[in-house]
Each structure stands twice: as structure tokens, then as C-alpha cells.
Amino acid sequence: MAVSELDPGASPLALFGAEMRRLREKKGITQEEIADYTHVSKSLVSQIENAKRTPQWDFTEQVEKLLDLKGELLRLLPLVIKTGPTWFRQWPKIEAVAHNLRTWQPLVIPGLLQTRSYARAILRGQPGISDERVDEATEARLARQVVFDRPEPPMYAAVIDEIVLARPIGGAEVMREQLDHLLKLLTHPCITLQVVPMAAVPTIGLLGGFVIAQLSHGPDTVYLDSAADGEVTDREDRVRTVNLRFDAIRAYARPVNETADVIREKMVMYERS
Known part of the structure; x- marks a missing residue:
């Protein structure tokens, strides 16, 4: 395809390519220089x-580093990289424009807060998955994390079960890195994380994880986890039910100011391993 023929509106991939070329040429950088640097x-x-x-x-x-950018290309990645099954692919687009995200996760660290190693360890556990697919899925998950690099990032409230911090996914080294990453994220002005004590988890919390996205333009939408397929829906009754579920679970969580201490307590366990 000739350079002049590339239509940014043809696809997310075309938009990324056209934008990368525009920004590169604006900085006076050649393709050879990008190739050498990367x-x-x-x-x-x-x-x-x-x-x-x-x-x-x-x-x-x-x-981005070479061109001294501030997220112009990174913000396009969630639209470009394949993000899993067809039913899930609309979710990153919703997530990318949400002004408020709330999630409950009873089993694992939420995807937007995961390190590369932790994400790979989770994805590698899928039966029959190839190394290539693990790499693709990991890149897709990390790409979604650019929502926090937006000029106006969403307010993000995560509630997790305490067992999530104690489950040694990937081994001690992976968990130490992941918990240290969580401590750093706690300093982000738009991110809050609360932990529900293992002894206090209400039965409603055992039904599975979910994310609630509030949009400035459009209806609130939820993503629901399940053992086989997930569900992305903006049905008013479903959204209302999940909102009530989140509020009920959050009522059992420790205060936000205790989260760092809980994480540090768990880190000690992995430092001994």
C-alpha cells in the first residue's frame, strides 16, 4: 500500500500507522532511526x-520515548491489539472512554493493575494455549493499562478478596513484583484499592468478578466474568444489579488507608520463599 493511500479511517491499525508516520515525520525522524532505536x-x-x-x-x-511523546500512540494500542474472544473485544473500547471504573475481583489481581509477569503467569494457565498466544494476550492486557495515561484518566476503584494477595500465581518472585507494583499504584490520584478480609467475604462476592464502566456519553456498561464466556452488557436491569452487588461487597472491605499495610504483610510471606 502506498503511503498516500493509507486511510486512517479504514481500521484501528491504519489509524495507528498513519499517526505514527505523522508524528515521526513531524519530529524529523526516519524509519531507519526508529528501527535502530527499537x-x-x-x-x-x-x-x-x-x-x-x-x-x-x-x-x-x-x-514514544524516541519521539518524546506523551501517550499519543500508546492510547491507540487497546484498539489495535487483539484482545481475546469476539465477545470481549468491545470492552477495551468502552474501558478506554469510561470516566469511572469499579471492579470486584475475588480470584486475581484486576487486569489493569497486573504486571507483565503476573499477566503471563495467569494466561499461561489456560489449557492448550501456545506461547505465541500468551505473548499476544499479554500485550493486549498491558495495552489496556494506558487508560491511566490519559490526560484525564478514569477514577478507578478496585475491591479484591484478601486471598488474591496470598495466591502465589507465578511463584514468589512474580508475586513480590506484583505486590510492589500495587504499592506504587496506590500513589496514583485516580486509583483506589481495597481488600476484603477472607473471613468477611459475603456469599454474593463468590459469584464472580465484574467491572462497571460509567461513560460520559452512553449508558453504563458492565463486564461479567464466568468460567466459559464473559458478558458485556448495558442492560439497565443487569447494570443496576451489579452496582448493588459492588456496594454490598465494598461494605465489607477494609478502609482505603489500610490497603498498603495489608499488602506489605503479604509481601513478607513471599520474601521468605
Whole structure:
């Protein structure tokens, strides 16, 4: 495809390619310079700019650094990278424009708060999954985390069960890194994390995890986890039920100012391993 023929409106991939080329040329940087800086071939850079190859998280981060950007390309990644089953692919688009996100997770660290190693350990546990698919899914999950780099990031309230911090997913080293990452995220002005003591989990919390997205333009939408397929819906009755469920579970959580102490207590367990 010729450079002049690339239509940014043709697809998210075309939008990324056109935007990367525009920003690169604005800075006076060549494709060769990007290739050298990111340790990839010039051919790959050209293919990305022509919407023939999908950019990955690490590559995009390095390009942003070279071009001295502030998230212009990273914010497009959730639209570009495949994000799982067809039913799930609308969720990153909703998540990317939400002004308020609330989630309950009884089993694992919420995806938007996961480290690369923790995410890989979870994804690798899926039966029959290939290393290539693990890599793709990990990149997709990390790409969604750019919502916190928006000029006006969403208010994000996460409530997790205490057992999540004690479950050694990936082993001690992975958990130490993950818990340290959570402590750093607690300093973000838009992120709050609360922990529900194991002894206090209400039975309603055992039904599964979920996320509630509040949008400025459009109805509130929820994402519900399940063992087989998840569900993304804006049905008013479903959204109302999940909102009530979140409030009921949150009532059992420790205060926000106690979260750091709870995480540090769990870190001691992994430091001994």
C-alpha cells in the first residue's frame, strides 16, 4: 500500500500507522532511526506504518520515548491489539472512554493493575494455549493499562478478596513484583484499592468478578466474568444489579488507608520463599 493511500479511517491499525508516520515525520525522524532505536528491521517499521503488521507494547513504548511523546500512540494500542474472544473485544473500547471504573475481583489481581509477569503467569494457565498466544494476550492486557495515561484518566476503584494477595500465581518472585507494583499504584490520584478480609467475604462476592464502566456519553456498561464466556452488557436491569452487588461487597472491605499495610504483610510471606 502506498503511503498516500493509507486511510486512517479504514481500521484501528491504519489509524495507528498513519499517526505514527505523522508524528515521526513531524519530529524529523526516519524509519531507519526508529528501527535502530527499537532493535527491529526497517521493513517491520514500514509494515507497521502501512497497517500490515500489528505494533507491540514494548515497540510502542520505545517509539514514544524516541519521539518524546506523551501517550499519543500508546492510547491507540487497546484498539489495535487483539484482545481475546469476539465477545470481549468491545470492552477495551468502552474501558478506554469510561470516566469511572469499579471492579470486584475475588480470584486475581484486576487486569489493569497486573504486571507483565503476573499477566503471563495467569494466561499461561489456560489449557492448550501456545506461547505465541500468551505473548499476544499479554500485550493486549498491558495495552489496556494506558487508560491511566490519559490526560484525564478514569477514577478507578478496585475491591479484591484478601486471598488474591496470598495466591502465589507465578511463584514468589512474580508475586513480590506484583505486590510492589500495587504499592506504587496506590500513589496514583485516580486509583483506589481495597481488600476484603477472607473471613468477611459475603456469599454474593463468590459469584464472580465484574467491572462497571460509567461513560460520559452512553449508558453504563458492565463486564461479567464466568468460567466459559464473559458478558458485556448495558442492560439497565443487569447494570443496576451489579452496582448493588459492588456496594454490598465494598461494605465489607477494609478502609482505603489500610490497603498498603495489608499488602506489605503479604509481601513478607513471599520474601521468605
